[in-house]
Structure formats: C-alpha cells, structure tokens
Amino acid sequence: MVIPLSTIRFSEGAQNWNVNFYRIDSEYGERSTWTPIPRNFSLLTLAYSRKLIFEEPLEKNSANISLIPYAAARTSKNFLEGTEESLTPSFGGDAKIGIGPALNLDLTFNPDFSQVEVDQQVTNLDRFEIFFPERRQFFLENADLFDSFGQTRSRPFFSRRIGVDIDSATGQNVQSKIIYGARLSGKITEDWRVGLMNMQTATDEEAGISGKNFTVMALQKKIFTRSNVGLIFVDRESLAVDEYQQLFDPTAYNRLIGLDYNLNSADGKWTGKVFYHRTFESRETVSPYSFNAYMLYSDIHWSWSVSYQDIGQDFNPVVGFVPRVNFKRLNPDLAYLFYPKSNLINRHGPKVEFEGYWNEDIGQTDRDINLGYLIRFNSFAELEITQKNRYLYLFQDFDPTRTGGVPLPAGTDYYNKTVQLEYKSNPRNPVNLELDAEAGQYYTGNFQRVTGQMGLRMGYLANVSMNFNYARIRLPELQSDADLILVGPRIDLTFTKKLFWTTFIQYNNQIDNININTRFQWRYAPVSDFFLVYTDNYFPGDFAPKQRSLVLKLNYWLNI
Template sequence: MTKQLLLLLLLCSSLIPSFSQMALQMASEEQEEGLYLRKSQEKITIDGQLDEAAWFTGRPAVDFWENFPSDTSRCAWKTEIYMTFDENNLYIGAKCYAPGNKYVTPSLRRDYRAGGSDNITFLLDPFRDRTNAFVFGMNPYGVMREALISNGGRSNDDWLGEWDNKWQGESAIFDDYWSCEIAIPFSTIRFPEGQVDWYFNSYRFDTQSNTRSTWQPIPQNQIIMSLAYMGNMQWEEAPTTNNSSISLIPYLSGATQRDYEEGLPSTSTFGVGGDAKIAVTSGLNLDLTVNPDFSQVEVDQQVINLSRFEVFFPERRQFFLENADLFGTFGDDQVNPFFSRRIGVSQDTSTGAAISNPIYYGARLSGKLDNNWRLGLLNMQTAKDDENGLPSYNYTVAALQRKMFSRSNLGFIFVNKQTFADLAGDTLNNAYNRVAGLDYNLASADNRWNGKFYFHHSFSPTQGKNPFSHGARVDYLERRYAFGMEQRYVGEEYDAEVGFVPRKNYWQINPRGELFFYPEKGPINRHGPRFRSRFLWTPEEGNTDRFMFLSWDISFTNNSRLSFDFGNEYVYLLEDFDPTNTDATPLPGATGYTYNRLSMEYNSDSRKTFSYRLEPTAGQFFNGYRYGLQTNITWRYQPLGQISLTTNYSYIDLPDPYASASLFLIGPRIDLTFTKNIFLTTFFQYNSQIDNFNVNARMQWRFAPVSDFFLVYTDNYNSLDWNVKNRSIVAKVTYWLNT
C-alpha cells in the first residue's frame, strides 16, 4: 500500500509540469478567448506554491502587455495567472517572473499602495458593466490588499474605495520568479446568479525590470486600473453562493480621557456594539451597526490652510466605505450633496481636529439589483451633542443608479437630515434639510470621453433664493493630447447641510488642456505642457476670481517626476480676510488683488530605499509675497516598515499693518510592521497655524481574519506653552463571526 501511494504521488508530481505546459500552450493559441476556469476536484492549499494539478486544467491568462516604460509590445518578463474554483471559493494563482529576487515592499502592512513596490493586482467585474470591480492584490512577501473600484477607474480622481473583508492569500519566492495563491469566498463578493461570463484584468509592478504590465493592453496615459480594458473570464459552470450568509462583527472597547484645558478630571468609558453583514441577494448586501465606535481610525493629516474656505478631509471609517461611491460621488469635489463625515463627526475648534459625535445605530442596503441597476439606502441616528449645540438627528440617503450605453450611468440621490426635537428658539439648527438631485456620468467604451452633468436642489424650512446647483464636465483623452471643460453654478441659498459645499453664490468655468510627447530614447519617458484655468463670477460683483496655470510635466524612465509651474491669479475679496488664518489684521474686503507665482515639484524614484518629494514656491501673494517649501522624505527599512517626514513651510510677507507670518507644519510618521499581523503607527503633527502639537500612536494586532485588537494613544499640546490640551488612551477588540 505504501509503495502504491508513493508511485501515485510520483505520477502526480510529474504530471503537474506537463499540465502547466499544456495550459500555457493553449493560452497562447486561444488568447482572444480569454481565461477559462474549471472546477477543482481536489483541495487547494493556500501556500503560494501552485503545486496542485487543478490549477492547470483551465486556460490561464498569459502574454502580458507592457504598460511602462512602453505600451506597444509584450512584456519581456512573463506573468502567468491560473484560476480554479470549488463549491465555496474562487482560487487565483500567479507566477511572476523577474530578473532577480531583490523585491521591494514598503512594509508588511495590509492594503499597501501599488506604486513603488513589487505586486500583482487582480480586477474582478462579475456584472460585466466595466464600471465597478473588486480588487485583490498580493506582493512577494504575502502581503494582501483589497479595494473597490467605481466609475470605471476612469482617472486618478475616481473612487478606489477602501474595503476590508475575509479572504486568504500567501506568496512564495523562488530563484527567477515569485508566486502567489489566493482564495476568495463566494460570500465575500457580490455576483449575478447563473452567469458564467465575467470580466477580468490584472496589472503587475516589477521593480527590478522597472516595468508595469497588464493582461489586457492599456494605453500609458490611461489609468492602469481602468475598467474600459477588460478581458473575458469564463466559468465551466456558474458559481453559487449562500444568499443567507451572515457575518457578525462585535466589539468591546474601553477608554480613559481628560480635558486639561477645561480643568476636568479624567473620565473612563466602556463601549460595546458591533456590525453585521447580511447577503440579501447575490448582488445586494445589508450592513447594520449598533453603537459604532471609530476610535481606532487613523487621525487626519493636518494642512496649512491659506484659503478662505473649508478644507476637505476624506472619510476613513470602515462602515461608510463599502459601496461609498453610490452615496458620495454625486456632484463634484466642490459641490457634493452627501459627505459622510457630516454624520457623527464634529470639529474641535481648539485643534481643528475631528471629534466623534455618538451614533446610536445605522443601516445600509447597497449593491447590484441586476446588471443595469444599483441601489443604495442609508439610515443613521446620532445622539444629541450639547457641547456643539446639536440636537439628535436622523440621516437618510437613497441613491439609485441605472447603467446607460456602454459604461455611462444615470443616478438619482435624495438626502434627508431631520430632527424631531423641539427647536423653539434655536436659530442655529433647522428641523430638516433635504437635497434631491440627478447625475449623468459619461464614460465612453474606450474611455476617451468621460464627464458628468448634474442638477441638485435643496429644501429647508427657511428656503431662500436659488436653492439649487448644477454643473457639467467633459474631458477627451487621446494618446498625444487631452482637453476638457468644466462648468459649475451654486445658488445663493443652496443649502446641503450633509454635503461638502465650501462656497456658494457663484458661477464658474474651468477650461484645460494637455499635450504628451514620447521620446524614443533617453531618460525621459513622457513630457509635455499642461494648461489649467478657473474663472469665477458672483451675481453682485462680476468676475471675482481668475486663475491660470501653465506647467511642463516630465516623467522619467526611472519613475521620478518633475514639473515646472507658473500661476497667475486674481482675487476680489468680498469680505475682510486674513491670509494667514491666524486672527491677524485682515486685508480689507471690496478689493481686488492680482499676483503671480513660480513653483517646482520633484518626486524621486519611490523604488529606492530613500525617496523624497520637494515642492518650492515663490511669488506674490495678495499685496505682498509668499515663499514656501513642502517636502516629504521617506526611508524604507524593508520589510519592517518605513519612517517618513512631511514638512510644509510658508513665509507670508505682507506690508504693515497686515500680518507677516512663518507657518510650519511638521509631521514625522513611523510605520512598523513586526509581522503581517502586528502593526505600530506613530504620527506626530506640529501645526503652528493652530498652535497645536498632536501625538497619535496606534497598535494593531490582527489575531484572526478581519479580527483585531487596537491600542490607541492620543495627545494634544498647546505649541505656545506646551501645556497639555487633552489626552486619551483607547483599547478596542473586534471579532468577525460567520454564521
């Protein structure tokens, strides 16, 4: 019996290479047919080795196209992708050949950024709409990443949403290649029942050959995750999932904090709550949260604000991230009717930092109804916030999206913020605020044309003049050039309390254009001029803002980038304004200012152990001058982590009696990854504009899949006298349970 078993094992091991060779030959002959998956009859062990015969029974994805430094030929360094599946999981394996085994990784932290490191990424589009996709990635050290793409990955500004879910992955390093295997449970992703054809693509970064490559060819001036360029992925039989699958994610937390400025004693709190994920259908998911706690979320990176308007900070709370594009991408970056940070987050006026406002509960139903329709429903109830003068509010958002033509869609959104409290005598808060709107997102099949057209209307008890906004954007992208035009109008009384609208009562147009040149030889990969402009009018004053910006952008073959910029700006101040935002003597309103500036930006090769970014600026500023320098310096101690230092210095020189000021923002950051499951991030921020020094240290231990222990320490000091403002320490544990 033992001899027979040994002979059987020997036979299987000899067959695996031949299976692999046969699959590669089949793929070369039938590349146009795409990738083909056969069902596995054996257990797949996720160890990064690809040593099961089931990997090689289908048709793999091979013959990758080079995307960088050229995009006109096959990549010399081969990548092979194999797939199989069983009753519960989709399995993806890859072999990535390279000229050596000195791979680059910023750290062992999950959800790394792809640029500047070795990795491979897989894009899955189950509904074949080429506008939404699941992203899974691995690097040679077995570090995982996942995300969601919306709006087709049309540009760098599109939504690459953070997302955390349960799946497995491992990698292995060999002499001339590295390989990886991943297992994605069907309960993790959403897909249509009974469909055997999906879309798929993959891109790979190889630091040693200095190449980027993709399975389906993508032009170099298109974003590498563009869903306009997808290949076929055919299943032997349609996968199935348990539509009634439920995941429970309870948490326990404890915290102690003290407000030293108010002279209050230390207080301790204990929290319990959790989330639930329920698969309503194969494409639709229900997320529930009770007494959510976001204490483990990383602090915002502060900025020096020299503008007259609010600064945008991105959402970081996990509950709001999955399918966030369904709710958060209406309008544009300056007129957004729903900004999820308005829910459960207030602002500490002494530090400028975000502070938590308790949320009682929340529910979100989101996902695909079928191949053409997407639905999003959100409801949240917040607690009363006496300190910031806010009653308890209920927030409801409904969004519906219909695919049109090849990759475009029409969307509708309704946002309702309402309180049932008695607001008699309250002049700061409305009983309700509502916004309804339509958006048409344009995306051609080849992604040459894309844009947006929208109209939104607000409703409140104190309805005023012109309570609406509208906008349009059209961009055209070719290999040698690009041009675009944007228009925006925001009415005087357009009031989106749950949105991000930093300015009202204006009309604006933004023409822009760009040329691309591709040298055949030399150190430059691509270069060319870029023109951007902004013209803004108000009904009372006419043209109040004018901005014209001309730059020459250079991308080098070694991955570094350089740009030279000239800007001319005109600003008519409607009101008094202190450009330093330090409560100094303000410049007078009803006055116009014209000024010019020069700047340069250089980003070094991020593959190197030591990398940096420099951005000096000099020129006029209102009725004076401004000199500035922004830097980011990063040292990578592979694979344990990296240390970075971000600085922003602005010297503003205005004539008497107006303010002259030196503004500093210094932000050292230490990222340590002791293992793939234990991370320590320490973040220091000194901001002289708000007289604050912040310390935030966060330890994370992922003791089980998507289950974590967090220990977070936060300290704020007054940078003038170095007295403590406030201090807190939080411990939190979460655990993912599948039922």
C-alpha cells in the same frame, strides 16, 4: 492590505468576471498587463478588461451573514476645561447580510471608530473650508455609489458630516455619538445599483448639540457601454429637545434631490458629467441649486477639457461639502504630450489652464491663468513647472496668514503672479520624495512655501514618512508676517503578520498644537482585532497638555 476571501461577496451562479491583471517588475521598471492598456491611461482603467471564464458556475458556500461585535473602554482628560472621564466601557457591533448575489445589508449599533487614525493636517492659506477624506470603515464600504454624485466643489453627500465635529481647542476632528445606522447597497440587476442609508446621532446637551437623523437614497442605472445616470436624495431632520422628550422638529430640516449623468466612452477617451442638484429648507431661499457640465477628451497626445459650473445663492447641502456658493465658473484647459525616443524621458509637454469665477452682483471675482510644462521620466519620476497668474476679490475681511492678524478689508481685489515647481521621485525606490514649492506675490506682499513628503520603505518591516510644510509670508505694515510650519513624522511597524504599530506626530504652529497619536493592533483571528490607541495634544511652547485619551477596543468577526 490583504482582504480575506471570507469577506468577499461572490455572485452565486456567475460564470465569468470582467477583470484585468497587471505585473510590475521593480528591478527593471517594467509593467505588463493581461489586457493591453494605452500608455496614457492608468493601469486601473476599467475601459480595458477581459472576461475571465470559469469552468463551472460559482457556488454559494455560506449564508453570507457576518456579525462583528465589539467591546471598548475609554478614558480622557481635558486640561483646558478641567474635566476628566474615568475609564468608561461601551459595547456595540455591526452585521453584514448578503441579500441576493450582489446586494448587501450593513447594520451598526452604537458604532465606535476610536481606532481610526487622525487626519493628516495641512497649512490652510485658503479662504474656504478644506476637505478631509472619510476614514471610517462603515462609510467607506460601497462609498463610490454615494460619492460619485457631484464633484469636488459641490458634493451633495459627504459622510463626514455624520458623527464628526471639530474640537476648537486642538483643531482635530472628534466623534459625536452615533446611535445606530443601516445601509443597503449593491446591484439589483446587471444595470441597476441602489444605495439606501439611515443614521441616527445622539443629543449632547452639554455641547448644545441636538440629535439628528440622516437619510440618503441613491439609484444608478447603467446606460450604453460604461455610462450611467443616477438619482440622489439626502435628508437631515433635527430633533426638538425638551426636559421630557425628543421629537422630530418639522421646522428644522435640510433636503437635497439631484440628477447626475456620467459619460464614459467604451475606449476611455471621452469622459464627462452633467448634474443638477437642489436643496429644500423650511426658510425661504433664493436660487438653491447647483449645476455642472464637464467634458474631457484624452488620447495618447492630446488632452483637453471644459467645465461650466453654476451654484446659486442659497444652495445649502448641510450633509454635503460646498466650500463656496453664489458663483459661476468656467474652466477650460489644454495639454499636449510628446513621446521622444529617449532612455531618460518617457513623455513631456505643455499645458494651459484657465479658471474664472463671477456672479451677477460683482462680476468677475476670481481668475487663474496657468502655463505649465510636464516631464515624466522613464523611472516614473515627474517634474512640472507652472507659472500662475491670479486675480481675486475678497467678499469679506480675510487674514492671509489665518493666525489672527489684521485682516485685509472686504471689497478689495488683488493681482498676484507666482511660479510653482512640483517633483515626484521614482515611487519604486525605497526612499522617495514628493515636493511642491511655490514663490511670488501674495495679496499685498509675497510668500514662499514648500510642501512635501519623504518616505522610507524597509521591506515589509517598516514604513517611515515625514510630511512637512513651510510657508514664509511677508506683508506690509498693518498686516502680519508669518512663518507657518507643519511637521508630521509617521512610523508604521509590522512586527509579524498579526502585530502592527503606528505612531503619527504632528506639529502645527498655525493652530498652536502638537498632536501625538499612537496605535497598537493585534490581529488575533481573521479580520478580528485588538486595538490600543493613545492620543495627546500639547501647546508647542511649554509642552503644557491640552487633551489626552486612551482607548482599548476588541472586535470579533463571526461568519454564520
């Protein structure tokens, strides 16, 4: 993706940038950087940069105000409920205002995200909710300021909780109406960053959804060379709806306040995080907190980390993402890399991981002990094999196939052993493959699964990929066997520098659905687009339609 210079907010009066440049020679497999980076670190590591000094300070060349109005029209039909929406127009837009050299105000009114592509589905064999990344542009800009709080198992703020619901018929995420939103984000000084966001969603009486107001405040202070400390506050207020009015309901709120410390040493070898978050609700709660402490050390040979996490019984960030609560978790791991003098292998080495969960009522509830070996080739291809030893305890009844079969009873526990093989081919080749295969014991039976992605690059003209997932589950009587299949071919075509077409088809027999999403994009002016998006859902057996929709959208980027 090319970012037009007109969309970049330059700091007026700046005389230098901390930057790095890298070059990749795909023909010879060489990488070179302006600032030397140790081979065990990513090219994007921020610990290694130099100052790019300008002959003259940067000058402000505009008022840094942009208006992005849009007009859209949508028609849809729900065959399951027998409802139909005629072609309905909608209007709205965004505004971007530069406040000072590094502080931006973003405003949105009646935002529309109909052009955003659908999520890539997965076969869910887990007992907990699956995380799907944010794709809407308004929430992606400066998202790192809000997303840097917490970690993968305890996110205090997850923007997809705003204006997104799940369609029970198709399993797809669908939009709920956002009335307006505002976000102030950026740097106040060289060491201070701030993020303020407020969003208001609409009431949908037919769906039984009351409007909600979301407020997020984040403050971050740089300390030492590359470390920082941050404070976050999240508030969701619900509306009380009656026949005549909509008022904020003082008994329906959910709030969170948290403090994070992020460690990043000057040489990039030491990283870590410590945070404490707490939620507040109108009801009485027990231990509504989340605590985490993590440390990682990595040099050219050794890599080790240790993490301790404690999430209380009633920790409930409804605008965040927390798959499970009421546990304590310990997760140390250790790895070592050898660098042989070889024309084939770049590095290789063993890794051992331990992950254990427990709580005060039950004791140990989960345990994983994994032994693995990684090989990275000079071609950038990777091969890793892992032997897994798992113990888990069921808190509630659970169907291991998640297809409506007879569940395993709560209060039972299981010991399973599996072997996993992961392979990534040379990413520079026109044809590439990522493969993840695992086989072994699965609860009371056994399973074999294969997950992967194949890709074909045809220059700048086309990108063709295929996501696939097959899980063969065999369980004893009373429980159900299953053959779970997910196939998702995708085609991205670039006709010219202004015309693009993307088609994504997904067949998922776990949710009994075929989804087709095709999108045409015409960039008729800089950062200004026309979109035509068609989405359809079918039952796999007889191709009976479930839902379909057609969206037209036109936006225009105007710099003032």
